Amino acid sequence: MxxxxxxxxxxxxxxxxxxxxxxxxxxxxxxxxxxxxxxxxxxxxxxxxxxxxxxxxxxxxxxxxxxxxxxxxxxxxxxxxxxxxxxxxxxxxxxxxxxxxxxxxxxxxxxxxxxxxxxxxQSEEYQELMANNRIYEQASHDLITNKNRLHKAIQLTFPEIEHVMATPRGKNYWSIVLRFPHPDIVLETKEADIIDFLKSLSGIGKKRANDIMQKLIRLAKVACPAVKKDSAYVHGLKIAINNILSAEEECQTALQEMAKLAPKRDLEILTSIPGIGENTALRIISELGDIRRFKNPNQLNAFVGVDPQVYESGNLTAHLSISKRGTAIGRKVLYLAINQIQSAKKAGNPCHIADYYEKRKRSSETASHKKAAIASIHKLLRTIFALIKNDQLYSYDVAKHNQRLLS
CATH class of the missing domain: 3.30.420.10 (Ribonuclease H-like superfamily/Ribonuclease H)
Known part of the structure; x- marks a missing residue:
């Protein structure tokens, strides 16, 4: 031996x-x-x-x-x-x-x-799920960075173009800005050519193309750009838009790969929770992995890093902030999920986790959204653990009944 x-x-x-x-x-x-x-x-x-x-x-x-x-x-x-x-x-x-x-x-x-x-x-499938979620996270970060970069550049080149469509975002809007980054380019282009370009975009017919063309010309005539059309700022604007389009494609590709790999039943269970859509559910599964491997919800909390640190000295026992020893991206996705659950309740889809969040907010006038959200993440993780372990879809009535039994 x-x-x-x-x-x-x-x-x-x-x-x-x-x-x-x-x-x-x-x-x-x-x-x-x-x-x-x-x-x-x-x-x-x-x-x-x-x-x-x-x-x-x-x-x-x-x-x-x-x-x-x-x-x-x-x-x-x-x-x-x-x-x-x-x-x-x-x-x-x-x-x-x-x-x-x-x-x-x-x-x-x-x-x-x-x-x-x-x-x-983890099995290879779950490792690939996490890898795709990390790609999604990085692409999302790049998307935000380049959107901010684009907004700053537009203020110098053609700020009025932000009003050409109802909302200054989306593939069609970015394609229009990429083609007409400066008012001089609009005014130098024939109306028929502008219309043909707009008609080539998804969902834009002849009438709408004509309306957008007229609005684009009106905006170009009143614009007072800070730089010329051949400025480096115009070049930087085009780089930002191409980066945005590339990042959006990466996000969609990563989500499609996650959808292929994620266990269908787990996805069905998570999306049964009010407010959690398929994209968020896919990202939660990717970060948590196979939840059935955990013996209890406390292990799941510790894995994510939302378990409290404990300080003991003599007769003093203090609970400090969360440990943060788990995945930061996982905590971010769960924090997002709490916000979505809150929004769903306001839209008429009740959830006991949203009830718990509001109770925590009411219990203390000084309680911040962040503290209440972290406490709600504990509740969400316990709910996910119980639903998947028992192979059940979410039911608000059952959740409320269980809460009364525990109280």
Whole structure:
């Protein structure tokens, strides 16, 4: 029987990883490996020399993904720590210096003295779901950035064009601005050519094209641009619009891929909650993964990072802010879902989560929307957990009945 407890603490950076090996709480070796097949095989050789090696490293985004994939390929279990959680659990050592070698040692020491839970390995489908959601998140960020960039550029080139359509957004509007970014370009173009261009856009017929053309010319005649039509600002405006169109396409493609991969029953259950549409449901599933793997809703709360931090000293026990040790994007999507649930109630679709939000707001005059929303996220996660575990669609009457039983 092997009584040796061997821990491999690994600090992963962009090009290399530092490895610290501890046996029965004593450091026996440390070295650096390259983050490629040569380095990982060097690590594998050492792992094979040990019975039941314990492996611990921080989730450092794209850098740790290659190590994670290599360990999965060889069916090796590991602990993957959230960096914030790892920092909290190792800060008691009060080490003044910070080096990659020391970080690897402190991870190994943490696992030796206080064993952490092994990471759950998601199926490939759920990994692809999350990857597509991250693409969607980045594209959404790019969309907002370029919309702001476009608005600023238009104020210099042709601000009046923002009134050419009922709402200054959408593919047709952006296509019009891309074609006519400056009033001089409008006035230099024949009316028939403007109409032909407008008719080429989706949903615009001959009559509407003529109306938009006349309005566009009127706006161009009264415009007083700050720059000329060949200005760099006009060029920047065109870049922003092309980026917007590209980002919108990326968002739609990512959502389509998520729709193919997401479990249909889970999607049906989540969209049964008033206010949660298909896009939001897809993003929630992508971030939470297979909810059935959690034993209770508290584990789900901890995974998302909305569980409270607890500080204990003597007879004092204080509940601090949320831990934030889970996925920030997941918390963002759930926060969005709470806002949508609130809007649905105002539109006549009641939900006990919206009731709970309003109750929290009424309970304290100083309660902010953010605090009430975070408390409501707890309620939403418990609801999602119960519905999926029991394979049930949402019912407001059933939810209210259950609330009365618990109160």
């Amino acid at each position: 092997d009584l040796l407890k061997t821990v491999f603490g690994i600090d992963v950076s962009s090009r290399k990883s530092n490895v610290c090996i501890m046996v029965n709480d004593q450091k026996v070796n440390d070295y650096a490996i390259s983050n490629d097949m040569v380095g990982f095989n060097q690590l594998l050789d050492d792992l094979k020399q040990v019975t039941n090696p314990q492996i611990i490293f921080e989730a450092t985004g794209v850098y740790s993904r290659r190590l994670q994939a290599f360990l999965n390929m060889h069916e090796l279990r590991y602990v993957m720590m959230n960096p914030l959680e790892a920092k909290r659990k190792t800060k008691d050592d009060l080490h003044q210096n910070k080096t990659d070698k020391l970080d690897a040692m402190y991870l190994a020491k943490l696992q030796s003295e206080h064993p952490q839970r092994l990471a759950y390995v």
